[in-house]
Amino acid sequence: xxxxxxxxxxxxxxxxxxxxxxxxxxxxxxxxxxxxxxxxxxxxxxxxxxxxxxxxxxxxxxxxxxxxxxxxxxxxxxxxxxxxxxxxxxxxxxxxxxxxxxxxxxxxxxxxxxxx
Amino acid sequence: xxxxxxxxxxxxxxxxxxxxxxxxxxxxxxxxxxxxxxxxxxxxxxxxxxxxxxxxxxxxxxxxxxxxxxxxxxxxxxxxxxxxxxxxxxxxxxxxxxxxxxxxxxxxxxxxxx
Numbered sequence: 001x002x003x004x005x006x007x008x009x010x011x012x013x014x015x016x017x018x019x020x021x022x023x024x025x026x027x028x029x030x031x032x033x034x035x036x037x038x039x040x041x042x043x044x045x046x047x048x049x050x051x052x053x054x055x056x057x058x059x060x061x062x063x064x065x066x067x068x069x070x071x072x073x074x075x076x077x078x079x080x081x082x083x084x085x086x087x088x089x090x091x092x093x094x095x096x097x098x099x100x101x102x103x104x105x106x107x108x109x110x111x112x113x114x115x116x
Numbered sequence: 117x118x119x120x121x122x123x124x125x126x127x128x129x130x131x132x133x134x135x136x137x138x139x140x141x142x143x144x145x146x147x148x149x150x151x152x153x154x155x156x157x158x159x160x161x162x163x164x165x166x167x168x169x170x171x172x173x174x175x176x177x178x179x180x181x182x183x184x185x186x187x188x189x190x191x192x193x194x195x196x197x198x199x200x201x202x203x204x205x206x207x208x209x210x211x212x213x214x215x216x217x218x219x220x221x222x223x224x225x226x227x228x229x230x
Contacts, residue, residue, distance in 0.1 A: 043204060044223045045159075047218065102148070102161070102208065104151075106159045
């Protein structure tokens, strides 16, 4: 069975600085998708970025980028120029290409605090 | 754009009561699912549906029933609420396997069982 591990329960970053959130996963599959979701205090789940395992190029979305290391099974999220609005819980998630698009495996989350 | 709509947003139940969490999506998505989120844990899959009339169990199905009579609606029923079912519940929908693999979540339903 696949697992997703986020070993940092909480992180802090100064406004305008850069922070990296860690995620490791375990799978025997060669093709899959990885995601980062943001959950602000409103609790809504917001997709931040996604990565297809077959793509070697790291995904980027504005200030958000990932460092995808397939062999190491590592998928970290880098937030550049941190803003107060980035404060939230961040969840790393895995989805197999062999299962339906409903079946996500989530990590336990990292709470990001942004300090003014 | 409504997206995925969940009702109610907040609910307090007494142990043993029953209730239904409603979920509706207006994106004509084939797949719908229910997750629960507990403190210190990620979201866990309760039940899912791959189309009208088809449902199946996820990781934590005990104590919950679902049905899918239409493409748009996927209600989650608690037959006899227990304190262990105190949680935040998320409904989600997505296109089928040929989609871009994006799942859309509702805004969550806070359920407290006392």
